[in-house]
Amino acid sequence: MIEFSQRPRFRKSIGPSLMANSDFLLAIAEIAIALITFAAIVLVLRQLVGGELSAFHLLILKLFALCGFETIFLALLPLLLNYLGVQIEILWRVASALAFVVIIATTIWYWRCRRKVAPDRPQNWSTISVTILHSVAVVGLFFHALGLIYVGSIGPYAIALVSGLAPVATAFFASLDDFLSAGL
Numbered sequence: 001m002i003e004f005s006q007r008p009r010f011r012k013s014i015g016p017s018l019m020a021n022s023d024f025l026l027a028i029a030e031i032a033i034a035l036i037t038f039a040a041i042v043l044v045l046r047q048l049v050g051g052e053l054s055a056f057h058l059l060i061l062k063l064f065a066l067c068g069f070e071t072i073f074l075a076l077l078p079l080l081l082n083y084l085g086v087q088i089e090i091l092w093r094v095a096s097a098l099a100f101v102v103i104i105a106t107t108i109w110y111w112r113c114r115r116k117v118a119p120d121r122p123q124n125w126s127t128i129s130v131t132i133l134h135s136v137a138v139v140g141l142f143f144h145a146l147g148l149i150y151v152g153s154i155g156p157y158a159i160a161l162v163s164g165l166a167p168v169a170t171a172f173f174a175s176l177d178d179f180l181s182a183g184l
Contacts (some may be wrong), residue, residue, distance in 0.1 A: 020078055021154045024158065024162075025075045025078060026075065027078060028161050031165065032067075033068070035169060036064070043132075044181055055117040056114075056121060059110075059117050066106060067168040069162060070100045071164055072160055074164075077098065080095075092153065093147055093151075093159055094143040096141050096157050099161070100138065100141045103141070130163075134164060134167050137156070137163040141156050
């Protein structure tokens with residue numbers, strides 16, 4: 001009979017830093033799910049009152065859903081890498097590199113679509129300021145992926161995940177009056 005203390009461990013690479021941060025990552029995923037749900041509710045309310053969605057409003061909703069699902073994926077990615085046995089120091093660098101690529105690709109997609117859909121619609125200052133702050137977080141994510149700052153730490157990764165929802169939420173709430181009032 002094997003005693004409890006003699007049982008073989010499944011994996012030796014589980015570090016206390018990831019296990020301590022797993023609750024935070026899961027909370028970020030839950031927040032993203034809540035924001036996606038809120039966007040869906042607003043869309044349904046808009047259609048119930050007979051309002052139609054413009055191409056710009058559809059773009060905002062697509063961006064909201066896309067960034068929400070990306071945040072869920074990126075929040076769960078470190079946990080998946082940990083279960084695959086990736087060491088903590090490498091785990092955060094790989095996760096940061098992938099997050100950097102995903103965020104940059106989404107940003108490029110949004111600005112290209114926005115230029116086509118609403119070239120004359122001005123940006124509001126809250127969206128611009130939040131986007132600038134998010135850009136700083138993404139630069140930090142890039143340096144984190146290179147291993148230049150906070151090696152083996154969740155710091156820049158967590159900031160990028162949280163700040164990734166901010167520009168989308170700001171754009172959505174800035175246009176919420178348009179969503180609910182047009183067509184009434």
